[in-house]
Amino acid sequence: MELSSLPLSRKQLRSIAQSARHRISIWSGAIRSGKTIASLIAFLIALAVAPSTGLVIIAGRSLQTIERNLIEPLQDPALFGALSSQIVHTRGSTTAVILGRTVHLVGASDARAEGRLRGASVCLALADEITLLPEAFFKQLLGRLSVPGARLLGTTNPDSSGHWLKRDFIDRSYELGIGHWHFTLDDNPSLTTQYVTSIKAEYGEGTLFFKRFIEGLWIAAEGAVFDMWDENRHVVTSLPRIHRWIGVGVDYGVQNPFHATLLGLGDDRRLYVASEWRYDGRHQRKQLTDAEYSQRLRGWLGDVPGIGPVRPSFVTVDPSAASFVAQLKRDRLTPTPARNDVMDGIRTVSSLLAAGKLRVHSSCKGLIAEMPGYAWDDKAAEKGEDKPIKVADHGIDSTRYVTYTTRALWQRQLAMAA
Structure with missing residues (x-):
């Protein structure tokens, strides 16, 4: 089964293969660095062998961001070829059918979203932009991975060096057995040199946002907000x-x-x-x-x-x-x-x-x-x-x-x- 028609880097292929070993897998780094496509391929592989009991969940900041960031790429024949026809979703619906399995789409914009997970047993979860999710929601989601063999896969752009995701999970990845892969903009082989040069210029080398969204670094916001102002x-x-x-x-x-x-x-x-x-x-x-x-x-x-x-x-x-x-x-x-x-x-x-x-x-x-x-x-x-x-x-x-x-x-x- 061909999962993607895009060229994949060694880092993407390695992260996809290694993610199967971990209960929690996190792809973090620059925008457009290839981390999302790697996580989607890993998710489809995990879904094909997921336990038959328990819910499959895709979580994100909102239903709209889940549809835009994850469902639409999965349905794109240019990305997933014939496999895209096996991703069935009606816009606005809180469920999708992926590889014949019902998948629940859960938006989590505030702390109240944590209540939507209570009582659920989850066998597989995909979390989009984890740093934008409420901490209580993410931790509740992890607690719901109670089915034997249950797994969570997630992506995120970097945030402050003191963010709870980095402090409690990424910095402790070895201790907790978490799979973590860091991507920069240069790790995506599908981008043209012209695009990479253009987007680097747009963010401005040396700025907070360049360091985070181009270099994929977790750094604290400090000093002047507009440090490029002259x-x-x-x-x-x-x-x-x-x-x-x-x-x-x-x-x-x-x-x-x-x-x-x-x-x-x-x-x-x-x-x-x-x-x-x-x-x-x-x-x-x-x-x-x-x-x-x-x-x-x-x-x-x-x-x-x-x-x-x-x-x-x-x-x-x-x-x-x-x-x-x-x-x-x-x-x-x-x-x-x-x-x-x-x-x-x-x-x-x-x-x-x-x-x-x-x-x-x-x-x-x-x-x-x-x-x-x-x-x-x-x-x-x-x-x-x-x-x-x-x-x-x-x-x-x-x-x-x-x-x-x-x-x-x-x-x-x-x-x-x-």
Whole structure:
């Protein structure tokens, strides 16, 4: 039975063969490094010989991520040939039939997901992106591998060096008899040299995200968040012709500053934070109402200094600012709740800065002042968590909101310029 038509590296083949010896097998390392395809092949082999009693489970952050990361590749004839026809799944369903066996798909987005496993006896489990799963859920899943010969296979990108998965499992892999294989981007023979070069440039050599997602290293987030920030490189005094006004990001504040940033796509295929509007009620000793904020925001967009009237495609607003969102709707300025995935947003801005694809106009003095001091929280890092210190970050948050939320508008065009 041919399991994959992709070329496999020696490391992939070795990990697939050796995984059969272990109750727990973990593939960790860089993005697109070949660890997922290796784990899927190992899973199919394990499923073919799995005990007939007990549940087969695929676990992930959500049903959608399980479908995207695992089920869709398994169903791709380009990857698994004729075998792909033996993976039967209806999108949105919490079960799939794989090699004739019912497989339960379990999303685990928070600690409450742990309750979904109680009472279950599991003979085989595949866990996608383990570091994104709640610790209690993962440990409960391990505890449910009660059928003789039961096994768990899992993949993950690296996280902080203090993350529970590394501390309690990977660092103790020899002691616990866990199979663990570390992959870098260069370990995937199916990638072209051009793609590898491009994605390395995108992440920016030396940055936290390069070390984790390209080199596959487990390192703590420490020091400056945007350690690649360089005013000489990233701040400009003039703008190119703006091809499209992508959006406005709004970090809403009453006691804290209200900060809006305007993002445009230049003819040079770079993104520009072209202007900002900021109001600090505490400093001004006068708080504004939602209606007043809306009026002033619309007034700023109606005549942006040095630019003129602007009609952005999106107005992305701090998702916690429900009353302000309602006010903007009443004022016929259609808002979009911002995507507030902090680490994904930081990674997006970080990658753009590292690749030289994001510039800030010199008039954005609030944002420019915040960038060098935006730092990781050392106390959170000791617990294995990645969190920036929540101080002087309003311009950064507004920029993160608009950049990450609108990425579907600009990603392809920036990629074409690479």
